[in-house]
Amino acid sequence: MRAGRGLLAALALVLAAPGGLAAADPAAEARAAAESLRAAGNLLSGAEEAKDRVAALTETVRAYEAGLASLRAGLRRATIRERAIARGLEARRQELGQLLGVMLGMERTPEALLLLHPSGPVGTARAGMMLGTVTPALQAEAEILRAELEEIATLRALQEAAAGALADGLAGVQTARTALSQAVAERRELPRRFAASPDALKSLLENSDTLDSFAAGLARDSGQGPAEPGYALPPLPLPVNGTLLRGYGETDAAGISRPGVVLATRPLALVTAPAPATILYRGPLLDYGNVIVLEPAPGILMVFAGLAEVYGATGEVVPAGSPVGLMGGAAPDAAAFLKAATEGGGSSQPETLYIEVREGDTPVDPAGLFELDKD
Template structure:
């Protein structure tokens, strides 16, 4: 994979995954309950958009961690079941021996047909064998207890999952409403919707659209770049929690190369601006789906494409971390979520966000601008 990125990306701090799958699931359940408390408190927050943004993120992280905990618990249960199945005959003999010892009094077990000497030898042998049998029985008991714990965990997780899925849906709905009602964002320029719409319809390429934006007006005037923007290189959070699917100018299955990054995300993942920026355009564009074009500084454009919903209006100045849209898809229902976690397979990141960074009118590799997470 080209560029400095590899593996999963995160737009913010995620829950730490415990080595114990049961502990991971418990931590996730605690996180989901904490997210529910944040949702209840968000109604009275001074900045309701910021509060709800954090709430949605908390729900997303909690559900991700819960899925991972359940997946690992299911894999552990399968491993134990496979070991026990392979040792079925050995375990049956062990249980038979232990049952025989339990049924017979110790004095009868120590009797030997050859007399006292044979009985003494049998006693010595039994004294050596019994601790080994007890150790085997104890190991078997621990494995069975672990399976019982995992199954109890899976049953209790179903309730936490149902509450989490309902909570994140409510949080997203309230966030969309709060953004629609927001009136406190500064407006850097008044956009001309008709000219923007005509530009979007008449442009044949993203390059042509970006060049046309300069003609529409509203670009940052000379010397208006936020101080220190260049210093943020290598430190920006990604706009969405996802996994790198294709790097800069890396061809897809059809051989098409795009000068940006493609991130695989979960359905309905929240997309935020990684840095303070002005909205230059929002809406459908070419074959990119819904597009958000942000201007973080003079001469720079950040293009985010492929969202199902986009927030805000042209000319608004957004603080870093402000929601700009939601990915498509739908949250799985409880049964589908549990089945996918138990099977440990399937694609849990079916949506894709395309991200392009343009400097001086030309696309550049966005990867060096973002922190490796």
């Protein structure tokens, strides 16, 4: 009856344990995310001494954003997995309790009496054969349950441990954003190609009642000429970590259709130049909030609208990946981050960036330039 007693111990563990999981993919993902946040902290430590502080701090902010996104996803999947196992165990609690009662009775009954059968030696033999067949199957089931409980325990411990890495990560990314804003403001080495006079820009703003008229005037005044026939930019990365909310020309909730796309982003997400480009304009524009207009090639404009903060100066030529602004919103504290990651609810990407691409006077679908996927 040693096998029966081992099974009994396993079943007792099932009924007594508070819930848990063995190392599964969600746990591994969350651990990797915590490590990436620590790596981002190392980048932040070295950024102040870097030759190009703007580039180093941009890489640091991006690393923090990626680490926090991965941690959020890992914790969410870990929570879903834990709840699924807990529901399964709860659904089987009565069954397991009955089985435990049977096993307790078996354990308390002397082995000699347990194998005796009222019908005599043949019945006793059959009973022994049945017990020998059932016990391994029950043992296997108990091992599965034990693994599930260990998995739940691992995930719960992981969520507790993530709080420390998360607090450091949220503080670190804020420090990196502040340092980046300062480094951009202090930058003096960028070349300048075109700089419209303040009076010309002011006049253009005052006389433009649409983004279309403003962009057309800006392209005309830039002195770069129309786009070359047949010229096409290579596929470019998105300027911000986000997901497609509205496609080109789609109507929004207010019934307005615009010749651009809208990306949903997280608060304070970093916006970067997808390609080397000249800054033709940066600042508020009509009802678009803060806008930055880039010219990556003659006659081709990229308009990014809805930023809370814009970087750079008109006429600067910024390299690909250079920071051009930050999205709005407020950074969550650790408690709010964990609650959103584990409980869900609400939008984790409440900010929106509007992107418009123009070739001369004509808006074109940004999907032809960027890889746009709905999440």
